[in-house]
Amino acid sequence: MRFHIVCISELKGHEFPEQSRVDELERDLRKRGTLLKPIVADRGTKVILDGHCRCDALRRLGCSKVAVRFVDYSSGEIEVRRWSGGEITKEEVLEAGMRGILMKPKTSKHMIIRDGRRLHISRICRNEHIPLAKLS
Numbered sequence: 001m002r003f004h005i006v007c008i009s010e011l012k013g014h015e016f017p018e019q020s021r022v023d024e025l026e027r028d029l030r031k032r033g034t035l036l037k038p039i040v041a042d043r044g045t046k047v048i049l050d051g052h053c054r055c056d057a058l059r060r061l062g063c064s065k066v067a068v069r070f071v072d073y074s075s076g077e078i079e080v081r082r083w084s085g086g087e088i089t090k091e092e093v094l095e096a097g098m099r100g101i102l103m104k105p106k107t108s109k110h111m112i113i114r115d116g117r118r119l120h121i122s123r124i125c126r127n128e129h130i131p132l133a134k135l136s
Contacts, residue, residue, distance in 0.1 A: 049110045
């Protein structure tokens with residue numbers, strides 16, 4: 001299975017969502033009526049790695065569930081960097097999510113190594129067009 005439908009309340013953010021992006025996504029979700037890409041989260045801790053803004057927009061729309069692609073964050077294929085440059089560790093990301101002490105928006109940038117190339121982790125998810133009614 002490419003993704004799982006889970007309760008939004010099970011997921012833990014590690015950074016604040018960027019509110020202007022949440023507003024934009026909320027309008028887009030309402031208009032389209034579907035979620036295009038699943039959220040990406042660590043399988044073991046359910047900490048969100050990609051999709052904080054989508055998750056928040058779904059909450060605003062009254063959705064209680066979300067589509068999630070779970071990954072093994074301990075995998076050497078997954079790397080984390082700061083969007084602004086500099087170092088951040090996977091441990092810092094997980095600790096922020098588990099303790100609920102959120103980082104600034106766009107602190108972490110998760111990459112996955114596939115076929116020798118570094119891709120943004122969102123690229124592991126295809127556009128799925130999941131009806132919002134399925135997430136209510």
